[in-house]
Amino acid sequence: MALLNLHDYEAAARALLRREIYDFFAGGACDEITAGDNVRAYQRMPLRYRVLRGGGTADLGQTVLGETLQMPVVIAPTAFHRLAHPEGELATARAAARAGCLMITSSAATTAVEDVVAAARSTGADAPPIWFQLYLQPDRGVTAELVDRAEEAGCSGLVWTVDSPAFGRRERDLRNRFVDLPDGLLCANMVPRGAGGQRRPRDIEFDPGLSWDDLDWLRSATDLPIVLKGIVHPQDARMAVSRGADGIIVSNHGGRQLDTTAASIDLLPAVVAAVEGRIPVLVDGGIRRGTDVVKALAVGACAVGLGRPILWGLAVDGEEGVAAVLELLRDELALAMVLCGCSSVAEVTRDVLFFGPGVAP
Template structure:
């Protein structure tokens, strides 16, 4: 994936690359998301017998070819002219699942029309009627679940963007999911007063499964389950919110223990190799989300680049599982991972 990132840097406008690649503050959390995986070592088992490798995973009513979901990321048309539509075509070709961002530069209806399996990432805004209309759009488009982002009471401070003066999308690009019924594109309004009642409101608004994304503290994981969510995503927003927040991987064991198998737990942040997926699954995740590597593939090759990145990641996972003696994701247990 390092080669993919270098290739994307070479073809993208430096301002846009820094937006997509950057994090909050001094980017300590952004860096630590990856370094947390580098600190782990895998302890393989041997002579585990025949059986091949089966990566299929059931997740919130969707059967996946592998426990890898494409994370919600904004503004794909900064990386490629076809934006999220190209991403979706690549995800479909790889047999994966795409989480469409509220901040997509292609409308959710057009993304879903590619035939890709989709979830929809949602910010609950103070205008609940507009938010409900957006939920209805996602449902009508065929999205299979909602992923409620809960870690953004205020927006993160991004030094790279400030340095470039990057505050608005280039002419011709807008957040298509923020169009209202009159065709006007609204600004995203972050609700600083959002509380757990938002989950109950969303439950009453939709029949889709609801996952919460942005959980790091075990107490919040317990509250999420108590409020009836269908899944928890351990995430620090890719290091883009609070600089100095714990890495997603370091937070994972506490969240897994708090959830205690009652709903699926996904990990988002820092996954760059197949062995990283293995480590996350062995640490208790049911699946991972992958964000920036998909954007690097998109920048270089459109849909084919996305397919290539995802296929490589899943192939690496299958290879690593064979080498640790695991035939299925459920065979990946905590004893296979250590921190020297």
């Protein structure tokens, strides 16, 4: 079967993966309303294009927190890439770097952050950076060690996932009794440093006691930019700005945490308005088409994150599969921009969104 789009990659991955692994990647919380709405909300958003603007082919380049990206797409942090393919995060990092995309590697990666950074760098001197995704651990010593590791490995940003004071209820995993990683795989970043013979990883803990004061603590623990992932309320966005966050990712965790949360693209406008351009705002959840990226940019995101489609590419053909997924999205985005009459990311504005007859933009 020819794999013509990201949906085809999901179908191909589904045919290849063991059921419980496909379900772990694809699933959301409870009734999976939000997981589905993230995708459907983009499909419901009509576009309205301009013509005869003479812009030529589209330049997809974008700068995010000082990082130069070849397209406004980053790899969202997802756990356990070696469940999809034996080369796991190494393959993802190489493919992302080849495409000029920034990758956010997860705390729950099955490959250590040092090795992920090295894999990206192995593709050439101009490889884009790796950011490290963090769940703040109740033991500050453990968190400080993770931050130090990420810094020493060469990561250029920290992404603190703030939407997880508890672990979402994933009923597919409960049904499949998918509770532990298979033998031979582990959360490589959670293996204590200097552990000698004792190589057991620590469990990742989800802490309901976290508060804005913990951002002050994290700020004191690192000079890296701190991006808060999982902000959906404009008041929290204002707090993030006033408490010194460097960026925001509007995200409902791909619908894996609080089910029936609104679709992330529907949550984006109020956050963008609250931030008033003071820090960059990214969005993830449900991006499956180049037109979805255009819509997110039009609403005010500087870039989008891609979660599951990366895992589908990885499952289908390792590094080449991830590269193919990114190339498809790049080609679709370039085409969508040209058809909208936009020759650069900066030209993608609210003007391309159609609000319906009689509805004010």
